[in-house]
Amino acid sequence: MHRIFDIYKSWPKVTIHSEIYTLILSLYISTLLNQKLWAQLSDIQTDQSLTNQAIFGLALFVLLTTLNYWILSLISWGRSQKIVLVLVTLAVASAAHFSNTYDVHYDTSMMANLLATDYAESRELLSWRWLWSVWIYSVPVVLLGLSTRISKLTVTRKVTHKLIGVSATLVLSLMCLLPQLKTFTSVMRNHHDLRHYAIPVSMVVSGIRQATVLKAVPAEKLVKIGEDAQYQAPVDKKNELMVIVVGETVRAANWGLSAYSRDTTPLLRKKDVINFPYAVSCGTNTETSVPCMFSVYGRENYSERKIKETQNLLHIVHKVGFGVTWIDNQSGCKGVCAGLEFVDAKKFSDPKDCFEGHCYDSNLLSALEWSIDHQAGNQVIVLHQIGNHGPAYYKRYPENHAFYQPECRDTNLDRCSKESLINAYDNSIRYTDKLLSGVIDLLEKQKNKNVSMIYVSDHGESLGEKGVYLHGMPYAIAPKEQKEVPMMFWFSEQYQKTYAKSVACLKQQSKDPAHHDHIFHTVLGLLNIQTASKKQEMDLSQVCHG
Known part of the structure; x- marks a missing residue:
């Protein structure tokens, strides 16, 4: 450690003003760490002349550099300036790597994902390739830090110089942007996702917006719904038992029951199930979709704040006397099970089925059996899978279940052949x-x-x-592969006798498109729970009856 410090002290240095240092890093980030942004801009301006492209690109570059400068200037003060800016550059370089590799957009939903991601999930993305990418991007910043000495100023002068820097960059941005305002407005209106590639600006803006709605609301403070809910017991007086399995990252295109060329569901094919081939999800990430599918608002009336602050389907079911249990083999219930019983499925796992913070979904079966025996009366049990969580698809199943070979065993998915990637996913x-x-x-x-x-x-x-991997793209521009999901129902012989009309209606509706918004209303219908919050036309088991 002393040797490293001696090298730092002996390295020849040039004295530089703190704001100039910040501006240099801002230029570096805008140029080399925003390659995806410039590539996207080039793709959408093919109808423009090279001159017009260059002029608009320069104006956007000045604006981006200005915004980056403001962010860096705000967080860098005093002796810690170099260290803070090196750490920021490491974070930005990491973000740039994921943007370049997986086409990540840093919108509010992606920031929600990032803020909710646990260590076990994140470590699968931190490959040697990621480390190399971050290192390469950070070398110039480290060399700049070694080669410069920040001039010492009083606090008053520092604040004054920062204000001058902010004012000067603002004026320069306006001078460059105003002549291009019409083009800028048109581009941002027609390609609103472009701003999500601007790093770190998009991360800061989306992070702040997300932070305003991210805080979990205690169960007792949730806005109440379904206060009028009533359970109508069947004539046979038998108890209800419903299991809702929330899958993870399974797309309809590879679901065997949905006419996929490969039979990925041979065991389910032997069961008497009702399959909805192409249901549409509420979001493109877990943090959005899971709360949304249990919410009365759904995608049609989507409001992240309202969804997080309002009771959901499970709370209504609990109000009418059902035991409600959430059994989780992933990263939590995302607030859906607030105030309800939560069970960590990992406690039911065989140690050999767990590694790197994740366990195979087989533990859900053991936990389900325990939960059924644990409670009497009416029950709703939710099983939350790790499912197909990427990019390490090959870690979601034991080696003896690798039916399709060769399989991709690399988290850098673009390094795998198309065949091996699909094999691992399937x-x-x-x-x-x-x-x-x-x-x-x-x-x-x-x-x-x-x-x-x-x-x-x-x-x-x-x-x-089209070069896109994983999920989490902004919903408006996300490809169908990220939004079309399988949905399936199964009923016991006893249930089919008791609720024959509901099952028949559900079979009839399976020929038509469905979406997550149907779940709230259909579950209430299948459990024979009546409330003003339930819409008859959204209940797939009752809509046939008028």
Whole structure:
């Protein structure tokens, strides 16, 4: 350590003003760490002459550099300036890597994902390639830090110089942007996703916006809904048992029951299930879709704040006397189970089935069996899978379930062949097929109950189509692979006898498109719960009856 410090002290240095130092880094970030932004801008300006492209590009570059300068100037003060700016550059370089590699957009939903991501999820993305990319981008910044000495100023002069710097860059930006205002407005209106590539500006803006709605609301402070809810017990007086399986990252295009060329659901094909081939998700990431699918607002009336601050489907079910349990094998219930029973499925795992913070979904079956035996009366149990969570699809199933070979065993998905990537992804679906078949086998043993099961994936996944991988793109521009998901229902013989009309209606509706918004109303219908919050036309089990 002393040797490193001696090298730093002996390195020849040039004295430089703190604001000049900040401006140099701002220029560096705008130029080399925003390659994706400039590539996207070039793609959408093909109808413009090279001269017009250059002029507009220069104006946008000045604006971006100005905004970057403001951010860096605001957070860098005194002796810590170099250290802070090096750390910021490391973070920006990391963000640039994911933007370049996975086409990541840093909008509010992506920032919600980032802020909610746990260590086990994030470590799968931190590859040697990521480390190399961050290192390469950071070398110039480190060399700049070694080669310069920040001039010492009083606090008053520092503040004065920062204000001068902010004012000067503002004037320069306006001078460059105003002549291009018409073009700028048109580009931003027609390609509003472009701003999500601007790093770190988009991250700061989206992060601040997300922080205003991210804070979890205590169960007792949630806005109440369904206060008028009533459960109408069936004539046979048998208890209800519903299992809702929330899948992870399964797209409809690779779901065997949905006419996929490869049979990825051979076990479910043998069961008497009702499959909805192409349901549309509420979001393109877990943080958005899971709360949304249980909410009365849905995608049609989407408001992240209202969804987070309002009770949901599970709270209504609990109000009418049902036992409600959320069993989780992922990163939590995203606020959906606030005030309700939460069970960590990892406690039911065989140690050999867990590594790097994740466990195979087989633990959900053990937890489900425990939960059924643990409670009497009417029950709704939610199973939250790790499912097909990427990019390490090959880690979602044991080696003896690698049916399709060769399989991609690299988290840098663009390094894998298309065949091996799809093989690994499909192997994960085969493991979900095994889980769901096991759930049905377990539920079939509950002879004296009206038993039902729903499976629906939270969102889909891109597997390299048009160079896009993973998920989380802004909903308005996300490809169908990220929004079309499988949805499936199963009912016991007893349930089909008790609620024959509901099952028949559901079968009829399976021929038509469905979406996450149907779940809230359909679950209430299947459980025979009436409330003013439920819309008859959105209940797939009752809409046939008028």
